[in-house]
Amino acid sequence: MANVEVESLTRVFETRSRRVLALDNVNLEVEKGEVFGLLGPNGAGKTTLIRILTTLLLPTSGRAVVGGFDVVKEAKKVRGIIGFSSSSERVGFDFVTARRNLWFFSQLYGVPKSEADRRIEELASLLEFQDQLDRKLYMLTTGYKQRLNLARALINDPTVVFFDEPTNGMDVFSAKKVRELFVREARVNSRTVFLATHNMFEAEEICDRVAIIDRGRILAVDTPENLKLTLDKPVVMLETDVAGASVGDPRTLDGVVGGTVKLDSESETANIRVILRDEDYLDKVVTLLERRGVKVLGYQRLEPTLEDVFISKVGAGFAERERSLEV
Ligand SMILES: Nc1ncnc2c1ncn2[C@@H]1O[C@H](COP(=O)(O)OP(=O)(O)O)[C@@H](O)[C@H]1O
Ligand SMILES: [Mg+2]
Structure with missing residues (x-):
């Protein structure tokens, strides 16, 4: 009941x-x-x-x-x-x-x-x-x-x-x-x-x-498990030099469903977490970033989180969404 x-x-x-x-x-x-x-x-x-x-x-x-x-x-x-x-x-x-x-x-x-x-x-x-x-x-x-x-x-x-x-x-x-x-x-x-x-x-x-x-x-x-399973898209973390911050909205990159950009001022790097339409877009995204003058230092495939499920549906993460609600 x-x-x-x-x-x-x-x-x-x-x-x-x-x-x-x-x-x-x-x-x-x-x-x-x-x-x-x-x-x-x-x-x-x-x-x-x-x-x-x-x-x-x-x-x-x-x-x-x-x-x-x-x-x-x-x-x-x-x-x-x-x-x-x-x-x-x-x-x-x-x-x-x-x-x-x-x-x-x-x-x-x-x-x-x-x-x-x-x-x-x-x-x-x-x-x-x-x-x-x-x-x-x-x-x-x-x-x-x-x-x-x-x-x-x-x-x-x-x-x-x-x-x-x-x-x-x-x-x-x-x-x-x-x-x-x-x-x-x-x-x-x-x-x-x-x-x-x-x-x-x-x-x-x-x-x-x-x-x-x-x-x-x-x-x-x-269930949290099923939510993550239904995501069914690769989640990739790209580590870039600080210019990563100038990427702006990751969705402007071809093949990116959504993502978040986090700056690490100490190491002067940025972590760009993106959900890709499929695996094949990874090379393309790296090329696009480098063409924008953003150096990709490395990348890593990640296990999806519930926030990734949110990002895949909304395009943006919690923090971006909260900022967009501020008037
Ligand atoms: N008493 C209220 N008057 C006007 N707007 C409100 C009031 N309470 C909530 N809201 C608005 O309704 C939306 C949802 O708020 P809320 O339920 O508090 O969200 P959450 O708990 O998820 O942070 C927000 O845009 C908030 O500004
Ligand atoms: Mg609340």
């Missing part, structure tokens, strides 16, 4: 100066016990979708059902069976201990008292902050506050739990712990874990399925 069903969902934001189509006819189904990732660059529409699914925002048109309840018509029921946490949002009372904060939220959901105590201990142990439980919130480091926030999202034993950029700004070790927790919650407790992220490694590492989103549109939905 699908725990999240999204049908022709559209959301428009109108401000005085512009009209943004934040979600454009989105269709999705997420199953019980699935770790599902919404992957896309900043501005793609991820937070908008999560806010609609968590009843914080109304859709412009279309329908969404979470745990069997309609997010508009049965918003209250949806709120009772979901958990939600966002890394860009601070929640809780500063002058109250972490334990009391969690207890407070558990009581909002009507979790029985003994059960609440047990769950607080369990979540603190899983997220490794037991020794912080009796400290006041304002005393906690950012990392511990983030963990507390994640624990809060799980305190009511939710059927579906939503995390918006959960590991943003976390150190590598904490992020790893948190990702392990998500997988555990899906496997052991059969929760649906719905995750928005612009971190492709995160999506690849823990998601059973990933939806790639750009400018409000879902470009593809599948």
Whole structure:
């Protein structure tokens, strides 16, 4: 049974100066016990979708059902069976201990008292902050506050739990712990874990399925493995001298589907990552670059990443896409 069903969902934001189509006819189904990732660059529409699914925002048109309840018509029921946490949002009372904060939220959901105590201990142990439980919130480091926030999202034993950029700004070790927790919650407790992220490694590492989103549109939905398999085009990294920066948009090179250019100012080289229409274009691209005065120092065939899947569909990488959205 699908725990999240999204049908022709559209959301428009109108401000005085512009009209943004934040979600454009989105269709999705997420199953019980699935770790599902919404992957896309900043501005793609991820937070908008999560806010609609968590009843914080109304859709412009279309329908969404979470745990069997309609997010508009049965918003209250949806709120009772979901958990939600966002890394860009601070929640809780500063002058109250972490334990009391969690207890407070558990009581909002009507979790029985003994059960609440047990769950607080369990979540603190899983997220490794037991020794912080009796400290006041304002005393906690950012990392511990983030963990507390994640624990809060799980305190009511939710059927579906939503995390918006959960590991943003976390150190590598904490992020790893948190990702392990998500997988555990899906496997052991059969929760649906719905995750928005612009971190492709995160999506690849823990998601059973990933939806790639750009400018409000879902470009593809599948397992990370299948997404990469369907790419079916060679990904090549060309190392060039700094003049590589003057290549501009790699798509202007014949045979290049899309790519990214990264400068390494220390070694004064540039890495041009390109997806080629097929193998035969490699020589041609090298020749074209050299004709433009860009010296190719070496090249290497790479395993595709989820960002390459994105590039193959959009032509540009996450960073270029984010820059193009800045007004
Ligand atoms: N309250 C709002 N008013 C106007 N525009 C908004 C609002 N919220 C989001 N947007 C716009 O909708 C688009 C999608 O934003 P968002 O869902 O936050 O993307 P993401 O979470 O993927 O970074 C962006 O262009 C953003 O500027
Ligand atoms: Mg966001």
